[in-house]
Amino acid sequence: MTDTTGILDEALQRLHTSGPERLGRLTNHAPMAVEALAAHGQSRAVHRWLDLYAPKLEEFPAPFEPVTDANWQAALGDPRRAADWIAYFGREIEARPWRDVLAEWWPRLLPGLYGSAAHPVIRVGHAVRTLEESEAEAGSGQAGSGGQAGSSGQAGSGQPGGVTEPRLAELAHGLGYWAARHLPLAGVAELPGAASAAGALDAVPPIANRADGGYPTRLGRVEGLPVWAASVDDPEEARRRLTELVRAATHRYATHGHGDETMLVHAATAPNAVLRALPALPRALWVPSLHAAWTASAAITAMYAPDEPVAYAAPGTFSAEEVFERAMAHGDEHVIKFADTALDVGDERALAAALRAVELSEPLV
Structure with a gap:
């Protein structure tokens, strides 16, 4: 709207x-x-x-x-x-x-x-x-x-x-x-992946020394990422896979967001930004956009995912509007942006992930 x-x-x-x-x-x-x-x-x-x-x-x-x-x-x-x-x-x-x-x-x-x-x-x-x-x-x-x-x-x-x-x-x-701030990511080895975006994110190996250094330093430690959707060459299939990736990364936050409540938001919001841009781009650019978005989401996962997931259940059932109002009342910019992406996904698990971000993050005061 x-x-x-x-x-x-x-x-x-x-x-x-x-x-x-x-x-x-x-x-x-x-x-x-x-x-x-x-x-x-x-x-x-x-x-x-x-x-x-x-x-x-x-x-x-x-x-x-x-x-x-x-x-x-x-x-x-x-x-x-x-x-x-x-x-x-x-x-x-x-x-x-x-x-x-x-x-x-x-x-x-x-x-x-x-x-x-x-x-x-x-x-x-x-x-x-x-x-x-x-x-x-x-x-x-x-x-x-x-x-x-x-x-x-x-x-x-x-x-x-x-x-x-x-x-x-x-x-x-x-x-x-x-x-x-243009910054390529080169020299990353292709590792065995999975058929689904969720499975491929689960297969991402953590970088060494995850507790040491900021984003640029950690990015330099990304040595290998699982292969996912590498064979896609059709624009419509690229859009479908990108939608799948956004959903998987959003869902994953509910159980893995505690690894870094702020940085792991971007594993979902970055590919969603690319997905939002697709209708304004020539279809010939959709496939390379999928591959770049996957690399970004996977690299962020490698840098910040926790050692183990946790079980998470939303504290009740809420409508999309109620979830976004909770994010707005919380005020943190990452919480608002993640809730925005969760509403794009739109299912119950995505809304629960948005509520998890509210729970984990410090409010803007």
């Missing part, structure tokens, strides 16, 4: 004066969380949540050197160039339809999906969902006669109807962050 009140646009404008990271390594989750709140009919809570999150925001970084069509390869993966990359994608999206920009850059960025715990692609997935739903509602006549744009104004004539400038700018921020 796309926000037609203008609140999401206001929140994005407010956030685009902040950088994509803080403390030089931690991701700014606010754009993703506010999009999730708005997508589930909680626009009224957006600014109140942002007020609580505001101490975690830092100023937008200074430019370093402009990114151009001639020098972009040298700038890929350079976090000093975050502002330059965001400006580059802002210019590109202003000049061309956003789907064209996404289709051109997706295969360039996909090999580096693993940087910053896959947060950049997750941010892109949220941005794409909003743009797709905005267009769909505008096309069906559901959007108000000006409510969606709010005070932000509609995007230029080069873009499809229904989108607004802050939502296009959010895609530019997400793509720019991805380019700046």
Whole structure:
């Protein structure tokens, strides 16, 4: 459900004066969380949540050197160039339809999906969902006669109807962050896997010294991952398998989330971001997207999964709306984003996993 009140646009404008990271390594989750709140009919809570999150925001970084069509390869993966990359994608999206920009850059960025715990692609997935739903509602006549744009104004004539400038700018921020934190994962051996996504995740071997080092250090210790869906070459089958992976990783959190209540969220939200982007991408990109998403989910599992699972039963039966309201009341950005993915999966076990995240995580206060 796309926000037609203008609140999401206001929140994005407010956030685009902040950088994509803080403390030089931690991701700014606010754009993703506010999009999730708005997508589930909680626009009224957006600014109140942002007020609580505001101490975690830092100023937008200074430019370093402009990114151009001639020098972009040298700038890929350079976090000093975050502002330059965001400006580059802002210019590109202003000049061309956003789907064209996404289709051109997706295969360039996909090999580096693993940087910053896959947060950049997750941010892109949220941005794409909003743009797709905005267009769909505008096309069906559901959007108000000006409510969606709010005070932000509609995007230029080069873009499809229904989108607004802050939502296009959010895609530019997400793509720019991805380019700046582009980090490939190479030299990983192929290990025996399983037929199902759940079985393949169970087969992921843990890295050595899991208790030592942050994300980049641990990622460097991923030496081998099980093979899963490697033979898929049909786009529709790739989408089906990606849906299966999101479901399996979400379900798994209920019994394995205690390994790291924050980082293991991304084993589900990263492939779900890729799944959300598929409808906006050429079908030829769906199969490589599946393979990259599997590698990300499996690598995060290798880095943070616990030694043993635990039994978990949800404390009662709750509707999807009630589960998301509990996540919103808890306030942690990862809990909100994980609940958003759990509602996409939609079954009882996924909702139980979302409640497990509420139970394990520290609330935002």
